[in-house]
Each structure stands twice: as C-alpha cells, then as structure tokens.
Amino acid sequence: MQRPNDASLRKARINLRSLSSGGPSQLPSLNLIADALRLQLEKRRKVAILYVNLEHYGRLEPIFGWRIVADILDAVAASLEGMAGSTLRQLDAVSDFTLTDDAFIVLLSPPRGRDVISDDDLAAVMRRVRERLQSVLLNDLAPGVYDRVLPTVGAAVLSADDELTFEQSLERGIALAMQAAGDQADAYSADLEKTLADCVERGEFEALFEPVVDPAAEVVIGYRSTVRGPFHSPLRLPDVLLDVAQRAAMLVPYGVAARACTVRSAAGLRPDELLFLNCAAAELPNAAVVALSEFYSLNPALVPQHVVFDLSADELSVNTASTVRTLAGVREMGFQLCLSGVGAQLTTLALIAETHPEFLCLDPVLLTNLRADPTAIEVIQLLVRFSGRIDAQLIATGVQDAENLRLLTRSGVELFSGELFAQPDTRLPSASFRQ
Numbered sequence: 001m002q003r004p005n006d007a008s009l010r011k012a013r014i015n016l017r018s019l020s021s022g023g024p025s026q027l028p029s030l031n032l033i034a035d036a037l038r039l040q041l042e043k044r045r046k047v048a049i050l051y052v053n054l055e056h057y058g059r060l061e062p063i064f065g066w067r068i069v070a071d072i073l074d075a076v077a078a079s080l081e082g083m084a085g086s087t088l089r090q091l092d093a094v095s096d097f098t099l100t101d102d103a104f105i106v107l108l109s110p111p112r113g114r115d116v117i118s119d120d121d122l123a124a125v126m127r128r129v130r131e132r133l134q135s136v137l138l139n140d141l142a143p144g145v146y147d148r149v150l151p152t153v154g155a156a157v158l159s160a161d162d163e164l165t166f167e168q169s170l171e172r173g174i175a176l177a178m179q180a181a182g183d184q185a186d187a188y189s190a191d192l193e194k195t196l197a198d199c200v201e202r203g204e205f206e207a208l209f210e211p212v213v214d215p216a217a218e219v220v221i222g223y224r225s226t227v228r229g230p231f232h233s234p235l236r237l238p239d240v241l242l243d244v245a246q247r248a249a250m251l252v253p254y255g256v257a258a259r260a261c262t263v264r265s266a267a268g269l270r271p272d273e274l275l276f277l278n279c280a281a282a283e284l285p286n287a288a289v290v291a292l293s294e295f296y297s298l299n300p301a302l303v304p305q306h307v308v309f310d311l312s313a314d315e316l317s318v319n320t321a322s323t324v325r326t327l328a329g330v331r332e333m334g335f336q337l338c339l340s341g342v343g344a345q346l347t348t349l350a351l352i353a354e355t356h357p358e359f360l361c362l363d364p365v366l367l368t369n370l371r372a373d374p375t376a377i378e379v380i381q382l383l384v385r386f387s388g389r390i391d392a393q394l395i396a397t398g399v400q401d402a403e404n405l406r407l408l409t410r411s412g413v414e415l416f417s418g419e420l421f422a423q424p425d426t427r428l429p430s431a432s433f434r435q
Contacts, residue, residue, distance in 0.1 A: 004175035008182070012175035037158075038166050045160045048122060051177035052076065052129065053152045053185070060148055062341065063239065065365040071141060072149065079136045080129075122155040129153050147234035150188060154180030192235060193248040199229050200250065200257045207262040208238075208424040211431040212276065212395055212417045215405070218433045222274025223266065224310065224397070224417055226424070227258040242280070255283045256290060260298065268428045269301040276308045276338055276359075281315040281323045288330045304334030308359060313339040316351040327355045340397070343379050353390045360387050362413070364398035370407050377411060384412035 004012070040047045054076065060068045130153050137146035156176035158169050199205060209223040229235030235244060245254040259277055266275050279287050287309065295302040309330060316323055316339075327337055338359035339352055343366050352360070362383065366376045380396075387394040396408045399418030408416070422429040 004172055004179055008175040008179045009171060011178060012171045037170065041158060041160050041166065041169065047158050049156050049158060049173045049177045050122075050125060050129065051154045051156075051174065051181050052080070052133070053154070053178070053181045054149055055152075055185070057149045059239070059243065060145065062363070062365065063144075063148075064142055065368050068142065068145070072137070072145065075136050075140055076133060076151075079132055122157070126153045126155050144237055147237055148240060150185070150234065152181040152184045152188070154178060154182070154184065156180060189244075189247065192233075192244045193250070195230065195233055195235055196241070196244050196248060196250060196254065199235070200253050203257055203261065205229060205258050205261040206426060207258075207265040208426060209266065209428050210417045210424045211422050211429060212274070212415055213421050213431045213433070214415055215409070215421075215433055216414065220273065220431050221415065222276060222306075222308065223269070223428055224276040225262045225266070226278060227262060238278075242278075246280070251280055252283050252286055255279065255287055259287065259290070260294070263295050263298045263302060265426065266299055266302075266428060269299065269306075271301055271306070273301075274306055274308050274336070275302060276310045279309045279311055281311055281318070281326065284309060284311070284326055284330060288333055288335060291335065292333060305336070308336040308338045310338040310340055310361070313341045313348050313352060313360075314345060316348050316355065317345075320351060324351070324354050327357075331356065338395075342394075343383055346379075346382075349386060353386075356390065357392050359395055359415075360392045361395045361397050367396065367398055367400075367404055367408075370404050377407065380408065380411045380413065 037047065054072065057069055057072050060072070130151070133151045133153075134146055137149060137151070154177040156173050156179075158173035161169060164172070205227050206229075208226050208228065210225075211220045212222050212224055213220050226238040227241065228238050229241050235241045241254075245251050259279075262277060263275070269275055277287075291302075291307055292304065295307065311327075331337060336358040337355060338361060339355065339357045340361040341363045342348075342352065342360045343363040360383070362380065366380060370376055384394055393415055394413055395415040395417060396404075396413045397417050399405055399408065399416045399420045401420060405416065405420060421431045421433070
C-alpha cells in the first residue's frame with residue numbers, strides 16, 4: 001500500500017476515533033462496518049475506501065442558518081444510501097458508510113467476478129458520486145449550496161499487510177483517500193485563485209446594489225452593495241469571492257478593485273444618499289485612505305460623510321484592540337460605519353458599543369423563520385433597544401415578504417433592505433413601497 005503523508009495520517013486517526021459510535025448523526029458507526037471491512041480484507045486481501053469530504057459546509061450557517069447543515073448531511077446520506085442500494089449496487093460497487101464531522105467514509109466491494117476494484121473502477125465510482133452530489137446540492141437544496149460546499153471525493157485501496165494491524169491498515173487507507181480528496185480540493189482552489197487574480201488584473205467585477213429604505217417615510221436612505229465575479233464560476237457568489245480572496249492573500253488588491261467597480265457603478269447616487277461598501281477589517285485602513293484620495297474623482301457624490309464601511313460584527317473578536325482603534329480612526333476621517341450580522345453572537349454587543357457605529361444590520365438568519373420563532377422576535381426586540389442605547393440605526397436585511405416586514409416593524413425596526421422592496425441590480429434600483 002502507498003504510504004500516506006503524516007498530516008493525512010494524523011487526520012485519519014482523529015476521524016477514526018470520532019467514528020467509534022453513531023452519535024448524533026444516527027448513521028452507522030465504524031463499529032458496525034468494521035467487521036464487514038475486516039472480513040473483506042481477510043478474504044480478498046484488498047478492499048476500497050471512498051471518502052466524501054464536505055469540509056466547507058460550515059460557511060453556509062451565516063447565510064441559511066444552522067439547520068441547513070443538517071439538511072445537507074441528510075441529503076448526502078440519503079443519496080449515498082440510495083446509490084449503495086440501487087445505482088452503485090447494479091454496478092457492483094456496494095457500500096456501507098459512516099459519517100465523521102465533515103465527511104462520509106464508504107466501504108466499496110469489488111465488482112462481480114474480480115478480486116479487487118481497479119483504478120478505472122474507482123475513478124468511475126468517484127465520478128458518479130461527484131455527479132450525484134452535484135445534482136443533489138444544486139437542485140434539492142437552497143441555491144448556492146453546491147458552490148459554497150464544493151464536495152470533494154477521494155478513494156484508495158486497502159491492502160492486507162502482515163506487518164500492520166487491521167487498524168493501521170484502515171488508517172492508511174482512509175489517509176490515502178483523504179489525500180486524494182485533498183489534492184482535488186487544492187487543484188480546485190488553485191483554479192479559483194487564478195480566476196480571482198485574472199479578475200483583479202482586468203477589473204472583471206460586477207457591483208450589485210440594494211436600497212436601504214424607510215417604509216414609513218417612503219424614502220431611500222442609501223444603497224448596500226455587493227460584488228460578484230464571473231458568471232459561470234463559484235466566484236459569482238460574493239461570500240465565496242471574499243473567502244477566496246482571503247485564502248489567496250489577495251484581500252487588498254481585490255478590495256481596491258471591488259470598491260473602484262462599486263463606486264464607478266453608483267454614478268446615479270444622489271448627494272443625500274449613502275453608499276454602504278462591504279469591507280474586511282484587515283483592509284480597512286488602506287480602504288479609507290484610498291477612499292479619501294480616489295472616491296470623489298470616481299464619483300463626485302461620494303464625500304466621506306456619504307460612505308458607510310460595512311464590516312461583519314464577527315471581525316471585532318479578532319485583534320479587537322487594533323480593530324476598535326482602526327474603526328475610530330476611520331470615523332474621524334468622516335466616514336460612517338455599519339456592522340452586519342448583529343445577533344449571531346450576542347457576546348459581541350459590548351465590543352459593538354465600543355465602535356460607536358452609525359448603523360447595525362440584523363443577521364439575516366434571524367429572519368428565516370420569524371413567524372414560527374418567538375425567540376428570534378425577542379432577540380430582535382433586544383437589539384432594537386440596544387441600537388437605540390448606542391445611538392445606531394438598525395437595518396433588517398434580506399426582507400422578502402410583507403409578513404416579516406409587519407413583524408419587524410411591530411418589533412421596532414425602522415430601516416429595511418431586501419427583495420420585498422427591490423431586486424439587487426447592477427444599477428441603483430428604484431424601491432417599491434407598495435406591498
């Protein structure tokens with residue numbers, strides 16, 4: 001058997017320990033499939049392991065809420081189970097499987113009439129599993145799930161070795177399958193990073209705008225902006241685009257190009273309207289200096305008082321003292337500040353108060369099931385009182401229906417953005433106040 005690298009072997013050992021019982025997943029534990037695996041290995045001297053990695057699924061929680069993770073795991077488990085019982089079984093690649101925190105491990109039996117699964121057999125199985133998962137995650141769950149999770153599939157053949165215990169053979173086999181999945185993920189990440197570098201060099205970004213409205217006064221106070229990349233790429237999703245920029249250490253050049261694109265596209269901004277610019281805390285000092293020197297030349301409506309830097313509240317918990325000082329300096333330059341995702345971590349409220357933001361955006365997850373979730377209503381009412389105490393205006397983002405608007409208004413929220421008022425557009429869209 002090929003020797004896996006040390007990092008993969010360590011991860012395999014950790015995963016194997018986590019598989020000792022079924023736990024909350026209610027899926028088969030390793031205890032239940034180990035005997036079958038041991039028997040196959042003793043009988044055939046070689047068996048195959050398939051490894052399905054969902055490492056990135058955690059990034060969905062801030063967008064869809066934590067329940068989406070359970071939906072993904074259930075959908076993937078049902079898909080693998082269905083393939084083991086029908087599609088894969090017909091092709092003689094049957095399986096028992098179990099679940100780690102972020103991956104499924106599958107035992108494959110060899111094709112009928114052969115002692116082992118060949119490399120071609122493994123490649124075919126991996127291709128079918130990838131295609132099936134792509135179909136499940138693209139079509140059966142919320143839009144954008146597949147591009148955010150990007151499942152990877154690896155496989156390896158376990159060989160019986162008289163010098164190794166069964167547990168050591170299993171560790172090595174899983175480690176090799178993990179390496180194969182990791183190599184696939186690395187290649188995919190490299191492609192995304194190259195695409196991002198090309199976009200930065202050519203300025204190939206597209207800004208989208210969404211009005212922030214006061215329905216009671218029927219006025220637009222400004223526009224929140226996001227930036228997306230090429231159409232046929234996961235970089236089309238703004239959160240994936242930002243994530244790749246951070247991983248590729250391209251946050252600063254990406255940020256400069258993205259904001260220049262946004263400012264130029266906001267040509268119709270009125271002098272009394274605000275432009276909310278998404279920004280990471282690490283690049284904020286540079287962003288503010290660039291804004292002072294370039295924004296007005298790109299768009300004469302943009303004096304600092306009309307620019308609102310929009311940061312995630314979660315960033316306050318990293319390098320807190322430095323970040324708070326940076327935000328104070330940015331406000332002294334005349335810019336305004338908005339903190340988004342408020343409510344996801346109530347422990348950050350004390351830090352939020354320290355930054356004296358002009359605006360706070362509710363975490364959109366709070367709005368996902370508002371009618372049936374009295375706890376979310378209570379949290380929103382608490383945040384309404386908190387925003388009033390620190391003299392910040394609270395914005396509910398992602399509002400999609402009139403019932404949510406009614407519940408939010410009744411809870412004391414006054415400013416809103418979302419598809420209920422306007423679809424995001426590459427030009428500054430008009431807002432509709434007739435619900």
